[in-house]
Amino acid sequence: MSVNDLFKQELKVVNLGLKSFHNDLKSQGVTVVQVNWKPKAGGKKNMLDLLSKINKVKKS
Amino acid sequence: MTLHTSIKRNAYYDSVTLMLLSRELQKLEGVEDVLVGMGTDLNLDLARDLGLATSEFETLTPNDLFIAAKIDEALTSMKAIEAAFNEYLNKSAELDGNDDYQPPSLRSAIQDLPGANMVLVSVPGQYAAAEVEDALDAGLHVMLFSDNVSVEDELRLKQKAVEKGLLMMGPDCGTAIINGKPLCFANAVRRGRIGVVGASGTGTQEVTVQIHKLGEGLSQVIGTGGRDLKEQIGGLMMIQGFESLIADPETDLIVLISKPPAPSMAEKIYRIAKTSPKPVVIDFIGGDRTAIEAAGAIACISLEDAAQKAVKVLRGQEYADFTGFSLPEDEIDQIVEDAVARLKSDQTELRALFTGGTLADEAMKLLGVHHNIYSNIPLSPEMAIENLPSGRGHICLDLGEDQFTRGRPHPMIDPQTRTEFFRSHVDGQTAVILVDVVLGFGSYNDPAGAVVASVREIRQRLSRQSKDVVVIASVCGTELDNQDLNKSIATLQAEGILVMPSNAQAVRLTDKVMQRIKKGV
Amino acid sequence: MREIFAKTVADDLVEFLQKHPGQLASVHSVFPHAVNILVGENDLVTLTNLDDITPMGLRVDCGVSFAELLKAGDKVMLDTDRFAAADETFSVHLRKAQVWESKLRMNLAARPAEDGAQVRRTLVSWLGEQPAQGLLPLLPRLTHQSPRNRPAADNLYSRYIAGDLEAFTDAVKKSNWEHALTRADRLIGFGMGSTPACDDFLAAYLVVFNIAEVLNPGYISWIREFNQAIATKAKYRTTLISANMLRHAADGKISRSHQELIQACLFENENDLVQLAHRVMQHGATSGGDFLLGLVCALEWYHHIMTNTGKEGERAWVELNQLQPVPGI
Numbered sequence: 044m045s046v047n048d049l050f051k052q053e054l055k056v057v058n059l060g061l062k063s064f065h066n067d068l069k070s071q072g073v074t075v076v077q078v079n080w081k082p083k084a085g086g087k088k089n090m091l092d093l094l095s096k097i098n099k100v101k102k103s
Numbered sequence: 104m105t106l107h108t109s110i111k112r113n114a115y116y117d118s119v120t121l122m123l124l125s126r127e128l129q130k131l132e133g134v135e136d137v138l139v140g141m142g143t144d145l146n147l148d149l150a151r152d153l154g155l156a157t158s159e160f161e162t163l164t165p166n167d168l169f170i171a172a173k174i175d176e177a178l179t180s181m182k183a184i185e186a187a188f189n190e191y192l193n194k195s196a197e198l199d200g201n202d203d204y205q206p207p208s209l210r211s212a213i214q215d216l217p218g219a220n221m222v223l224v225s226v227p228g229q230y231a232a233a234e235v236e237d238a239l240d241a242g243l244h245v246m247l248f249s250d251n252v253s254v255e256d257e258l259r260l261k262q263k264a265v266e267k268g269l270l271m272m273g274p275d276c277g278t279a280i281i282n283g284k285p286l287c288f289a290n291a292v293r294r295g296r297i298g299v300v301g302a303s304g305t306g307t308q309e310v311t312v313q314i315h316k317l318g319e320g321l322s323q324v325i326g327t328g329g330r331d332l333k334e335q336i337g338g339l340m341m342i343q344g345f346e347s348l349i350a351d352p353e354t355d356l357i358v359l360i361s362k363p364p365a366p367s368m369a370e371k372i373y374r375i376a377k378t379s380p381k382p383v384v385i386d387f388i389g390g391d392r393t394a395i396e397a398a399g400a401i402a403c404i405s406l407e408d409a410a411q412k413a414v415k416v417l418r419g420q421e422y423a424d425f426t427g428f429s430l431p432e433d434e435i436d437q438i439v440e441d442a443v444a445r446l447k448s449d450q451t452e453l454r455a456l457f458t459g460g461t462l463a464d465e466a467m468k469l470l471g472v473h474h475n476i477y478s479n480i481p482l483s484p485e486m487a488i489e490n491l492p493s494g495r496g497h498i499c500l501d502l503g504e505d506q507f508t509r510g511r512p513h514p515m516i517d518p519q520t521r522t523e524f525f526r527s528h529v530d531g532q533t534a535v536i537l538v539d540v541v542l543g544f545g546s547y548n549d550p551a552g553a554v555v556a557s558v559r560e561i562r563q564r565l566s567r568q569s570k571d572v573v574v575i576a577s578v579c580g581t582e583l584d585n586q587d588l589n590k591s592i593a594t595l596q597a598e599g600i601l602v603m604p605s606n607a608q609a610v611r612l613t614d615k616v617m618q619r620i621k622k623g624v
Numbered sequence: 625m626r627e628i629f630a631k632t633v634a635d636d637l638v639e640f641l642q643k644h645p646g647q648l649a650s651v652h653s654v655f656p657h658a659v660n661i662l663v664g665e666n667d668l669v670t671l672t673n674l675d676d677i678t679p680m681g682l683r684v685d686c687g688v689s690f691a692e693l694l695k696a697g698d699k700v701m702l703d704t705d706r707f708a709a710a711d712e713t714f715s716v717h718l719r720k721a722q723v724w725e726s727k728l729r730m731n732l733a734a735r736p737a738e739d740g741a742q743v744r745r746t747l748v749s750w751l752g753e754q755p756a757q758g759l760l761p762l763l764p765r766l767t768h769q770s771p772r773n774r775p776a777a778d779n780l781y782s783r784y785i786a787g788d789l790e791a792f793t794d795a796v797k798k799s800n801w802e803h804a805l806t807r808a809d810r811l812i813g814f815g816m817g818s819t820p821a822c823d824d825f826l827a828a829y830l831v832v833f834n835i836a837e838v839l840n841p842g843y844i845s846w847i848r849e850f851n852q853a854i855a856t857k858a859k860y861r862t863t864l865i866s867a868n869m870l871r872h873a874a875d876g877k878i879s880r881s882h883q884e885l886i887q888a889c890l891f892e893n894e895n896d897l898v899q900l901a902h903r904v905m906q907h908g909a910t911s912g913g914d915f916l917l918g919l920v921c922a923l924e925w926y927h928h929i930m931t932n933t934g935k936e937g938e939r940a941w942v943e944l945n946q947l948q949p950v951p952g953i
Contacts, residue, residue, distance in 0.1 A: 046268060078206055
């Protein structure tokens with residue numbers, strides 16, 4: 044569904060994150076669903092950051 | 104004063120609801136003190152220590168909820184408090200959707216909502232990209248409010264969006280109005296024939312608000328996120344938005360707003376503008392005028408000017424750069440004289456404190472040319488705020504920048520940051536204070552009131568030195584916004600603040616005052 | 625008749641159902657994402673439709689809010705392979721569910737003291753950036769950061785309990801467990817919410833104590849008695865939901881999201897610490913934050929006793945008591 048198609052439809056929103064955005068949309072009569080969001084399990088990015096910090100400390 | 108206890112047996116509510124509810128009940132007329140909690144021994148001890156215990160406490164078990172209150176029976180009753188309690192719960196259930204189901208994931212939400220066409224993402228940056236990917240895969244358009252998304256992710260996601268003909272507004276996109284519905288930080292404006300594609304949040308807000316003021320309306324307002332027109336991203340969303348507005352039967356004129364893009368990027372935009380059957384107004388804030396006009400588009404000198412030209416062209420009228428004021432020149436001169444007359448000779452400095460980034464930008468572009476202004480968005484590196492010589496000099500700050508929003512809400516949502524800067528940065532050598540007051544969805548519920556409270560504090564402080572200060576403001580909002588434009592203006596004016604009809608005019612007035620001060624007696 | 629399928633079931637619940645097949649139980653409390661079912665006088669079985677599971681609990685894949693299916697007082701029949709509403713409006717099938725181990729697996733290598741301290745600092749720093757609700761305004765004070773922040777003016781509960789929480793954590797650090805137990809009397813059942821804030825705080829301690837004792841048998845002999853004493857006090861001093869939570873915590877059992885975080889803190893593994901902390905934070909309204917505060921305090925105790933020998937101990941003590949900048953305030 045292209046952008047121009049979107050312009051012809053009724054806006055129906057899924058909100059992930061700040062509740063206030065959901066509340067504002069709701070108060071304007073927009074159909075909106077709030078997701079009870081939690082981060083997905085898995086993913087190593089922060090661990091890598093942490094490990095490199097620990098490695099630096101170990102070497103010094 | 105009498106004590107009453109209300110009991111709800113085997114009732115369970117979450118702590119935040121109870122905390123907020125406690126505060127609301129405390130505000131009721133006739134309530135001297137009130138405590139809400141589960142009937143555990145220790146919570147009852149607290150209630151006793153607060154002097155709220157009654158004989159009913161004996162009947163409470165830890166699984167019961169109590170409301171213990173000290174009330175003036177001439178003004179209220181326990182029945183009224185219980186009614187307020189229930190009303191509050193129902194209201195927050197409505198708004199917080201306690202009765203509304205909150206699906207645990209994007210996928211289940213899409214299943215639950217047939218016809219879902221837009222996903223609004225404001226989760227922490229490191230997790231946002233994955234959610235946006237899922238949304239695009241599911242064929243939905245995206246507005247990505249989160250920042251701290253990598254350039255690589257932004258490029259990959261925008262390419263996917265373009266491939267599928269979808270919008271991916273962001274990252275760091277705070278403003279959009281789709282099908283007449285404001286998303287995130289946006290103002291309530293009337294629907295009409297002008298379409299906007301903006302890479303700058305408050306810049307977009309100011310333009311839409313000015314268009315509304317002039318009596319026209321907006322068809323679609325598409326955000327692109329702040330990085331869209333950088334080389335690595337290639338203006339993918341600006342182009343996508345631009346082309347969709349050209350194809351949109353409800354749009355008769357298009358406005359593009361952004362900081363000046365790299366020349367290769369600008370070229371891409373001009374190419375499309377050249378072949379556009381609809382007039383195009385381009386506000387590349389401070390950008391290359393000749394190039395814009397060579398492309399057959401209309402150049403602008405400010406956000407307000409962009410709005411004015413858009414409206415004039417739409418109406419088939421003549422247009423020219425708007426460099427002046429709405430009020431007659433001699434009235435402006437009188438305002439300047441009166442303002443400067445209130446100042447002492449050692450008051451020479453500017454303190455501009457902005458919550459909207461693009462509005463701060465506009466201020467810097469004009470004022471920075473005529474005066475040396477230290478800033479966290481300086482026009483040149485030597486004018487960076489860190490170089491401020493022992494606190495003396497003109498200052499203009501964008502308080503929404505990262506360095507001021509670590510671990511605290513954006514100043515448009517919570518005025519506390521600006522309140523603190525008023526206290527720390529304004530002193531006896533300040534001549535003029537310049538602020539923006541941004542209304543609309545997402546903004547604090549009374550930004551004008553917060554500014555007035557701060558100004559009052561400052562005036563009190565300065566009056567001890569027999570000094571006053573000049574305060575200039577503009578209000579970015581409409582009469583349809585919750586915070587009400589007219590009420591906000593009245594609140595500011597009642598405190599002696601000079602309110603200009605646009606950011607550009609407020610900045611120009613500030614410049615006049617500063618030039619006048621420089622000239623001296 | 626609505627058919628729901630359990631995806632995961634806790635091992636202690638499996639055992640319980642095998643021992644007591646065909647139990648008639650009643651719904652105790654209903655939330656959009658969780659239902660507590662009362663079995664007997666004091667035991668709660670918890671169903672959740674989120675990606676988490678509690679001891680004596682089930683995770684179901686159910687697309688609707690529980691509030692649409694049940695209300696407090698409804699009767700439910702609990703059997704080894706299914707739960708069924710007495711009025712036959714819905715049933716939950718257990719047969720294909722995976723079993724979740726409610727007790728932490730301790731077959732991983734324990735983190736060395738230095739790493740552990742770094743992990744704790746990461747958590748403290750991250751917690752400092754979260755909204756200061758529940759007991760979190762007390763974070764700077766309880767983690768010895770400077771300046772001593774006054775808690776948010778409208779958070780009456782945390783203001784009131786600050787001294788008692790500090791007295792408790794101090795007593796624990798000095799291994800003065802009898803004194804700590806007396807101090808805990810001032811905490812159990814105190815605070816807002818269905819699980820009062822201090823109970824969530826204590827739960828973190830109980831789980832860390834339990835793990836410490838298992839990893840170092842005989843070394844910290846007072847823990848078993850201490851944990852049991854807390855669980856017993858909780859039975860009469862706090863809400864049923866909280867008493868169940870503390871009873872499980874005393875045995876080292878806690879919901880999976882919390883378990884994974886504690887595991888990441890104490891053992892070598894590949895998980896994203898901040899992501900796990902984030903999941904716990906979103907638990908309940910302020911329960912997650914209150915638990916996390918208890919966790920960082922308990923971790924301080926844990927590292928203190930683990931490094932408490934000679935020169936190493938001295939260095940660790942200095943490290944732990946260094947003034948830390950408070951982020952974002």
